[in-house]
Amino acid sequence: MPTETRRHRIAVIPGDGIGREVVPAGLAILEAVTAGSGVSFHLEEFPWGCEHYRRTGRMMDEDALERLRGFDAIYLGAVGDPSVPDHVAVWELILPIRQQFHQYVNLRPMRWLAGVPGPLAGRRPADVDMICVRENSEGEYAGVGGRVHRGTPDEVAEQTGVFTRRGIERIGRYAFELAGRRPRRLLASATKSNALQHTMVLWDEVVAEVARDYPDVEWRKYHVDALAARMVTDPGSLDVIVASNLFGDILTDLGAALSGSLGLAPGANIDPSRRFPSMFEPIHGSAPDIAGRGVANPIGAIWAAALMLDHLGHPALQERIVAAIERVLGAGRVRTQDLGGQAGTAEMTAAVRAEV
Numbered sequence: 191m192p193t194e195t196r197r198h199r200i201a202v203i204p205g206d207g208i209g210r211e212v213v214p215a216g217l218a219i220l221e222a223v224t225a226g227s228g229v230s231f232h233l234e235e236f237p238w239g240c241e242h243y244r245r246t247g248r249m250m251d252e253d254a255l256e257r258l259r260g261f262d263a264i265y266l267g268a269v270g271d272p273s274v275p276d277h278v279a280v281w282e283l284i285l286p287i288r289q290q291f292h293q294y295v296n297l298r299p300m301r302w303l304a305g306v307p308g309p310l311a312g313r314r315p316a317d318v319d320m321i322c323v324r325e326n327s328e329g330e331y332a333g334v335g336g337r338v339h340r341g342t343p344d345e346v347a348e349q350t351g352v353f354t355r356r357g358i359e360r361i362g363r364y365a366f367e368l369a370g371r372r373p374r375r376l377l378a379s380a381t382k383s384n385a386l387q388h389t390m391v392l393w394d395e396v397v398a399e400v401a402r403d404y405p406d407v408e409w410r411k412y413h414v415d416a417l418a419a420r421m422v423t424d425p426g427s428l429d430v431i432v433a434s435n436l437f438g439d440i441l442t443d444l445g446a447a448l449s450g451s452l453g454l455a456p457g458a459n460i461d462p463s464r465r466f467p468s469m470f471e472p473i474h475g476s477a478p479d480i481a482g483r484g485v486a487n488p489i490g491a492i493w494a495a496a497l498m499l500d501h502l503g504h505p506a507l508q509e510r511i512v513a514a515i516e517r518v519l520g521a522g523r524v525r526t527q528d529l530g531g532q533a534g535t536a537e538m539t540a541a542v543r544a545e546v
Contacts, residue, residue: 196228196229196230196502196503196504197229197230197231197232198229198230198231198232198262198263198502199231199232199234199260199261199262200231200232200233200234200261200262200263200264200265200498201234201236201257201258201261201263201264201265201467202217202233202234202235202236202264202265203235203236203238203239203264203265203266203267204235204239204267205238205239205240205266205267205268205269205270205283205476206239206240206241206267206268206269206270206271206279206476206478206481207268207270207271207475207476207477207478207481208267208268208474208476208477208480208481208486209239209266209267209268209269209476210267210481211481211482211484211486211488211535212267212268212472212486212487212488212490212491212492212535213265213266213267213491215488215491215492215535215536215538215539216265216488216491216492216494216495217233217265217495218539218543219492219495219511219514219539219542219543219546220495220499222543222546223499223507223510223511223546224507227504227507229499229504229507234261236250236251236254236257238250238251238254238283239269239271239279239283240269240270240271240273240274240279240476241271243274243278243279243282244273244274248282249269249274249278249279249282249283250282250283255286255287255290255291258287258291258467259291259466259467261467262467262502263467263468263469263470263498263501263502264287264467264468264469264470265469265470265471265494265495265498266284266469266470266471267471267472267476267491268471268472268474268475268476268477269283269284269475269476270475270476270478271476271478272478281333285331285333287459287469288326288327288459288469289327290466291461291466291467291468291469292327292461292463292465292466293326293327293459293460293461293466293468293469294325294326294327294328294357294360294361294460294461294462295323295324295325295326295361295364295458295459295460295461295462296322296323296324296325296326296435296438296457296458296459296460297321297322297323297324297457297458297460297497298321298322298324298438298442298445298455298456298457298458298473299320299321299455299456299493299497300318300319300320300321300322300442300445300446300448300449300455301315301318301319301320301449302315302317302318302319302448302449302450303315303449303450303454303515303516303519303520304516304519304520305519305520305521305522306449306450306451306454306519306529307450307529307530308448308449308450309447309448309450310422310425310448313425313426316426317425317426318425318426318445318448318449319429320421320425320428320429320430320431320445321368321372321429321430321431322430322431322432322433322438322441322442322445323361323364323365323368323430323431323432323433323438324361324432324433324434324435324437324438324439324442325357325358325361325432325433325434325435325438326435326438326459327357327435328352328353328354328357328435329351329352329353329357329389329434329435329436330349330351330434330435330436331435331436332350332351332352332435334349334350334351334352335347335348335349335350336348351386351389351434351436353389353390353392353393353434355392355396358392358393358396358397359396359399359400360462361432362379362396362397362400362401362432363400363403364462365377365430365431365432366400366401366403366404366407366409367404368430369404369407369409369429369430370404370406370407372429372430374429375406375407375408376407376408376409376428376429376430377407377408377409377429377430377431377432378409378410378411378412378417378428378429378430378431378432379393379394379397379409379410379411379412379431379432379433380411380412380414380417380431380432380433380434380437380438380441381393381394381411381412381413381414382413382414382415382437383411383413384413390434393434394411397409397411397432414433414437414440414441417431417441418440418441418444421441421444421445421448422444422448425448442455442457442473443473446473446474450529451487451528451529452473452474452490452528453472453474453486453487453489453490453526453528453529454487454489454490454493455472455473455474455490455493456470456471456472456473456490456491456493456494456496456497457470457471457472457473457494457497458470458494458497458498458501459471460501468498468501470494470495470497470498470501471491471494472490472491472493472494473490474490484534484535484536485526485527485534485535486526486535487526487527487528487529487535487538488526488535488538488539488542489515489519489526489538489542492511492515492539492542493511493512493515495511496508496511496512499511510546511542511546513545514542514545514546515542515545517545518538518541518542518545523541524537524538524541526538
């Protein structure tokens with residue numbers, strides 16, 4: 191029986207490459223899991239991305255942010271194509287949405303699920319169960335810098351990381367609160383304050399100040415290179431990781447690899463204040479080398495849709511999707527090529543839908 195009638199407006203941006211294949215998979219699972227629940231969606235699709243850029247010179251329309259503002263959430267596939275420089279694709283679509291909509295939390299679960307072949311010898315799936323809280327609005331991706339004397343022997347490029355007390359405090363607080371809700375109450379802070387004597391020293395100081403408000407959470411700081419090594423050599427000692435924009439980006443790709451495939455990993459770009467829509471996406475790229483072949487793993491996109499349901503106030507529906515993913519992968523009968531199998535996108539989607 192429906193417990194609550196709610197209708198959500200979702201902006202859908204399939205984007206480029208395999209994004210156009212995995213987003214329909216995620217939408218199919220949303221349709222299945224909400225059937226009879228009282229939850230429904232009004233979907234509006236936007237054709238933004240690299241093809242749009244080739245036609246118009248823009249990755250998205252000039253009024254895109256204003257149009258997106260009225261939605262409850264944004265569901266994104268992937269952005270990128272060899273015909274468009276990567277920095278153009280990112281800086282003219284993904285980062286404006288993240289920054290203008292105050293999506294300062296990038297939440298990325300990293301779990302090795304049963305039934306998935308993993309790269310770590312002597313480990314089992316239960317040993318890899320981490321979640322990264324990545325600062326998503328400033329840091330190394332703030333966009334401050336420039337280039338001068340282009341094309342000459344004296345050319346100079348400068349990229350400045352921007353770290354604010356407010357930005358560090360709010361991401362630290364989010365991470366500690368998340369850690370406090372998880373069974374182990376354990377948090378690792380990624381730093382490099384031995385070399386970055388200004389930005390990362392401020393990071394360390396502010397995280398330590400925030401930690402005083404969460405005495406029940408055990409925490410420690412790790413130099414990011416040592417943390418990366420620990421993720422490989424002793425992943426079971428880690429739970430919640432809080433990291434800057436760049437460090438979080440790198441560590442979560444490593445975490446996805448440890449989980450068995452980048453194709454499994456979801457991501458959520460969250461505005462905790464809910465003044466603006468949050469955005470949900472698989473963390474993999476557009477994978478132009480396999481686009482159009484119907485072989486992409488849709489799990490990352492399906493899991494991202496589950497994160498969206500949780501953010502919209504439907505945790506039970508999220509749990510149903512994640513449980514369905516776990517059962518399909520655990521059975522081992524349906525595996526996409528990245529997992530060592532032969533199943534295609536449609537077959538994996540059908541298997542998850544049947545379990546939902």
